[in-house]
């Protein structure tokens with residue numbers, strides 16, 4: 001086959017969790033260093049990176065339909081790279097099923113993208129799904145490298161998972177839990193702030209399992225990292241996601257009451273309200289243990305907004321067990337939450353468990369669960385009306401003169417008035433909808 005011409009423009013598309021988005025941004029920076037420029041909206045790109053998610057079946061199937069759609073009218077395709085967790089789990093299958101894919105790069109190997117690109121340009125098809133013990137973070141993003149950042153930026157601090165929930169592919173696709181070193185994180189946070197970030201969201205599959213040593217060699221956990229970042233004068237807000245209930249340390253709970261820059265929001269997945277299901281999921285906590293933990297978090301930070309993840313239709317889930325999940329939802333009063341139908345993932349223990357649930361039963365349970373979650377989300381937003389709070393302005397709205405931003409409780413807030421992207425403005429929340437709130441600007445910002 002004739003070697004394809006050197007690519008000059010590229011486009012990336014990321015599916016799935018924020019960590020995939022973060023990885024996509026890093027790959028974009030790497031490719032920019034190779035001289036590639038981002039293809040304009042709607043224009044053809046020479047190189048397309050599909051950065052994929054494997055957590056549920058639909059996400060993986062989407063990759064194949066996307067590959068198909070990249071075929072041009074003349075039958076040619078751009079240079080296609082499949083990255084991320086689908087690449088890790090199904091690299092060989094992708095190469096066999098999709099001949100137009102030239103590169104397959106796993107989430108622990110994408111720092112090798114420039115070398116792989118050089119190889120692919122000679123006409124080879126290249127795969128790298130290694131999980132080296134020395135993490136990609138040692139070479140990526142290199143210290144001193146400029147980071148691009150909007151007002152709210154992601155920072156991956158921890159990756160991988162050792163929890164092995166029986167339904168989940170993450171321990172296989174992302175590997176064992178690893179924490180990035182403290183000094184690298186402080187360095188990257190400084191560069192994000194220098195690039196204009198006002199808020200940093202610390203990312204990890206089990207972000208609260210982060211462990212490291214501070215500048216003086218003392219062992220610290222995520223709360224220590226948060227406290228250190230909070231000392232950066234120009235950083236105004238800190239968030240973190242996703243946490244596991246078993247790694248919620250006393251120090252982290254206390255930080256919610258003590259660190260003003262740590263936003264009053266906690267995403268703490270529970271998955272089910274039934275102890276039998278939780279045990280079969282290998283979650284190693286009970287529903288009551290989770291509720292007691294939330295009591296302690298609320299004692300530290302009474303206004304905290306809570307979020308979670310739920311799976312309906314785990315193998316063997318009975319109607320009574322599902323009802324326990326609804327009871328847990330009623331007891332918590334989530335500000336928002338994500339919910340999914342159980343999707344059997346090849347190679348995970350749950351995929352071969354007895355009692356797989358029929359699709360119609362899952363559909364019906366998901367509808368009931370989401371009705372309860374939507375009800376609570378609207379109630380949380382409605383209860384916020386009249387509150388005065390800060391909003392970090394992230395972008396312009398759909399209407400002339402309208403701004404969009406986030407409240408401390410991660411609600412989308414829109415308002416009119418004198419503001420600019422990247423400012424933190426004071427507002428009064430005036431009207432609540434299910435997905436956003438309308439606010440009144442309280443005082444013009446001194447510029």
Ligand code: 5AD
Pocket residue numbers: 055056167168169269271309310311340341342343344345
């Ligand atoms: N099926 C359905 N949902 C899943 N999740 C993880 N694995 C599966 C699966 N096999 C959900 C969990 C997790 C979130 C990131 O995705 O709720 O917290």
Ligand code: SF4
Pocket residue numbers: 161162163164165168169170171205206244
């Ligand atoms: Fe998956 Fe469970 Fe690890 Fe979360 S804690 S990434 S659900 S194995």
